[in-house]
Amino acid sequence: MSSSPDRPSEQRLASVRERLDYEMDRREVLRTLVGAGYTLGLARWLGVDDVFNAADGEVPVVTALVRSNPADPWSLEPQTTNVPAAWYARVRKAFELNDMLAQSTITGYLGSAVVPGSYDSGSARITVEVSVEPTELRETLEKLADGILFNVKSINPDDFSEERPVGEPRYLRNPEQQGVPAGIICESQYSIATLGAPLYDPDSRSHYFSTAQHAFQAAGETVGSPVSLPFENGEQSELGRVVGSYEVADVAIIEPTGYYQPHGVIAGDSTYDVRGQYTRLGLADLVARGEPLHKVGGMTGQTSGTIQGIDAVSCLTSRTCRHGQLRWGTETDMTDGDSGSVSFHRDEQADDGSVLIAGFNNARTWWPGQSYVWGISAYALTDHHGLHF
Template sequence: MEDTHTEYLVSRLATIRDRLEAGMDRREFLRTLVTGGYALGVAQFLGVDDFLAADDGEVPIVTALVRSDPDDPWSLEERTRYVPTSWYASVTKAFELNDLLARTAFTGYLGSAVVPGSYDRGTASVSVGISSGLDSFRDTFDGLVDDVSLDIETIVDIDGIEDGHEGFEPRFIDSASSGDIPSGIACETPGSIATLGPVLYDPDTRQEFFVTAEHAFEDGADPDSDRLSLPVDGADTVELGAVERAHPVEDIVAVTPGNQFRPSNTIDTPSPARVRGQLTRLGLADLIARGEDLEKVGAMTGHTTGTIQGIDAVTCFTDEFCRRGQIRWGGEMDLTDGDSGSVSYHNDPEGADEDVLVAGFNNARTWWPGQSYVWGIGAYKLTETYGYHF
């Protein structure tokens, strides 16, 4: 079986990206794409002129989907950036290797994540967690692609989930009289407290949803009966709306607003923050390459910042299934019970001072020794899977 897996990996990794080398003439690069029948991630978004406009040794990538009109959620435009060809080739090959590791699903595999290097280095690695020492693992998978290394770590004692950190009080909204409810404050399910996320849009139906973590609903959210409520400081709890869609694998729930309140694209932070769009997978890779952090506002721990530790991650720690398209960032102290449903974000460098771009949701944290990060599904993965966007 191992030989079969190896042959499959080698054949899959012998793609057009293996022929994409630093310094390749951009016209040759474009011809290679066309004659090879491939469409790299950027090829589906960008035209020939964009490729030919790049300097030698650079290619354009789509880093974000941003609203051209802040008041029009359907006016999304692609934000692009030129990056070194060598870096792009390494990162995309790392994405492929990470995907193949997840698909192979060998015994003892607990998850993996892509860690892009800096632009100067032009490399990338795949961090892999396993439950037991596998002597043949590195021999099987390592060295399959140039400039992509494997960082293998044995993870033990993951069965017992610790209780949340103590000493935090939930952040309730002061007043719900305005009608527009910001994110980053506490919301309430029939069984627990969670954090309300910013408005989630469905372009197919033109609906706007309240959103939070699905696991905050005991035994899973039921679209036929469950409701999401809003605790108000010093006042009675009010109902936000009914659960319309539950996505347990992605760990999100979409709630249809009732007649009284609407979801907002503002985040309840000390400094004003307005969601203007979202980061793509390559946009997250770009942030890592430039050493940029993410931020979040949770109902319990409030505002924190942290380093991005891995993207396009696969996590197989908590359920019988694996969760894909995850982001690993920050540390375990950045999330506690009640913070689930919050979003990680980064400032929009081309927007107004208050504009931010959503990276993804925060749904869980590490509880085992040796690793410390928050994880949750990337916004790009929700868009790919369901069409939702921020």
């Protein structure tokens, strides 16, 4: 049998690990790993025969990037699982159609999201929001569907409610501890927000605090803005200064400037160690199995809810559409001050209770007929900006 340049898969995986180990092209490698997970799974690294010969009609896919050494944030390796080939093909098709929608010039298009079905159903659908009567659009989409279901809904984002859940600020429990966890409040010159999990830059080998960029929106030039850590007694200490501002992603990264340093844990009902992040197909796998996400907001604390859409596009809040969004939970899972928190799920292939990050929480629905929290997915942040959890 003739050999294929794309085989064997083990050699390809070993090659990727080797490039990571020797610190060569780290951002490029990381993006390759993430892309392999959310675009074509391990099929990118396998030959065609390997995919179609998978046992019991299954396909191996990359569902997460996880640290092989818990103490080393640069030791990310792909975590894989097998999924039904029919389900995988349908979900991949839904991703492609959703990309087409996002790049189209459909009148009144406000956003869309992919909702994978269960593994047994082998299905997927796309929810589409428009500001016009959807009848004609629905007919057009059904011609392109190729087995993908569409749920088109007309919404009016000008109809809004100011009702929000009430919460209590969550402060650093011990002001003497140097490592600051995610899930507590921080403060800009203009508002409070929630500290997300630490973000890492593989190019500079730097680590940062993270939160929502819109907490600094009144600052004009966000970079350089100070961020403080408030305490329950009314005092506060400087946490750091913003060194990276990503308006479309709605993420700000903060370089530590004093005593306090980012700590890779989330302080919720328990203390959760962060060990990596989900790929796009990893989120799809969670949806297929009905697994919930959790978040710890600086005001509302820990809540959980089901995923309502992945690889979502939102064109509601700015002139630039936001891609790679994650929708989950309900409106009650977020209030002012929770922005910047991260959604997460337990790493089911680990036995230490560690968690993987799904994405940020930056906004909630305010119009009738829909109810969820949304923000950029971890895989999209990595793909666009090279940062990872």
